[in-house]
Amino acid sequence: MTYRGEMTEPLGARIRRLRTDRGWTQRELAEPGYDRGFLAKVETGSRPPSDEMLAYLAERFGLTVDELRFDRPPGVADELRASLDEGYRDLEQGRVADAETRFAAVAKQAAGYHLDDVECYARFCQAEVKWQLFDVAGAQAELEHADELAAAAPPWLRAMIVHRWSGCRYLSGDAGAGIARVEAELAADPADPDAELCLLSALIHPLMEMGGLHRARRAAEDGRRLARAATRPDFVARFHRQASQVWQAIGRADQALRDLTEACRLFESVGFDRDAARCRWARGYLLRRLGRLDEARSELTAARDQLATIGSDEGLAGATVELAEVRLRQDAPDEAAALVAEVWPLLARDVEALGEATGLRGQIAAAQGDLETAIRLLREAAEIQRGASLHGAAVSTSLRLGDALRQRGQLTEAIEAYRRGLDSAAGTEG
Structure with missing residues (x-):
């Protein structure tokens, strides 16, 4: 479907076009609220319509005021959101170029129709493309652009913008700033269970890596209660994946494995192949920590192959480094070194992965x-x-x-x- 989406037609001319499309005279449209002469001046652009007149004309045409003001086709906002949802599934399944083209087109259309909430979602989706391509700086820039429109966005989307922004700061070596922003958003008491669960999920990994196990455990326990009220399967899945790190750290490996299995199931149920593969990566990591090296190697190899097919550079780098760790422990240091060398150019974009891989190279040496x-x-x-x-x-x-x-x-x-x-x-x- 092609949308006009840009304000190329003056408002008065649009009112005249809509009137003539319906076969109405100026008098038939204007009365009884306004006289024909006043409508004529509005249609020629010599007099701007008041807000009250716009509301009157919109009702006569069967449109909302904004549909009339911005030339929005009825239902266009829902159609654009559905297009973004479809594009996001394309991205999760590796059709990155298709998704990127769709997101850019919807962002332009939404801006033309003054649909700030839809444009915000499109900008977030564009950030997700950068995230998948492991362009951390590019993702953060797009998220900050989306953030400028976030006042119009639904709570879940505002929370996801903060979640990803925090992740960018973490990967850039500034975990403290990311944690502080997430905690500030939580302190504002989000009234939406999906939004709150998303924010709690964003806290767990950086807190764990910074040594804040007690705080991470509180976030995981709060999230576990909240997950029952959440409605978005992808948010519940993301929480289970993050919380598994806490259960592992406190010796509840069986619970961690159950959470990862449930996260993978939920991601697959909504067609999120990228995130499902990341769950397999996390399972491989856990199995390696448990000493189940053959199982870990199988899981990580599958995750790595799937992430490579999807085009998720960030996931590919992490899963490959973890597989190299397994091969080192299986007395295959040369293979481990080759695996690290294969993804080394990607690692400079993620300070955590860079530190881990540099240490692993030291162990290999x-x-x-x-x-x-x-x-x-x-x-x-x-x-x-x-x-x-x-x-x-x-x-x-x-x-x-x-x-x-x-x-x-x-x-x-x-x-x-x-x-x-x-x-x-x-x-x-x-």
Whole structure:
């Protein structure tokens, strides 16, 4: 369907066109509310219609005031929203170019019709394209553009904009700013269960990585109660995926696996293949932590292949690094090194993944007997992680660095590495 969407026709000319399309005379349209002469001046543009007259004419035409004012076809807002929903499924299933073209077209049409809520949704969808392509700066810029229109958006969309903006700040090494904004939105007491669940989900991973386990657990427990009232399956699924990290950290691995399985089911039920694949990645991570390496390798390989097919660079990078960790633990350091090298150009866009991959390269070097390279890379990884306040990761890396230094007989430096690891541990909540 083609929409006019741009204000190329003066309002008076539009009123005349709508009148003549119906076969009405000026008197038939104007009376009894207004006289024919006044309507004639409105149609020629010599007199602007008042708000009251616009409301009167809109009612005569069977339109809303905004449909008359902005030349909106009846029902166009719902059609544009449905188009964005379809485009989002295209994006989730890897049809990135099709989705991007659709989102840009709808954004232009919505702007022409002065549909701020629909334009906001379109701008958010454009940010999702950048997110999928691992263009963190581009995604944040689009989200900030969407945020300018967010006052007109529904609560769930405002919450998702904040969720993704927080994620961009986290990936850029500024997790504190992301957490602060999410918590400020929650403090404003969102009156919509989907919006609140979305915001709680946004808190869990950055809090976990910054050592805030107690705060993350509170968010997970609050979200678990709230999920029963939420109506959007994708929001419930996203919560289950995030909450699984908390259950794993407190020793409830079975609950974590159940949450990931349910998240995958819900994402698949709405055609969100990208997010379903990310659940498989998360399952692989958990299975690796549980020592079930063969299962982890199978799950991560499947997730990696699906994310590559979909075109999700961010997911591909993360799943590949995690698969490399599994292969290292399965005594295949050369394969692990090749996997990391394959996605290395992507990793600079995500400070967490960069720190993890740099540390992994250090572990691989140690496994290959190159302690000098291992020490250099582990030092670099620890600095990245401390700089981004990723306390939990910095603790593990510092311990590995200390062990490598001790192997080389550098005991004073090893003790210093262990001490810095303890300092990082002090930055956590336990």
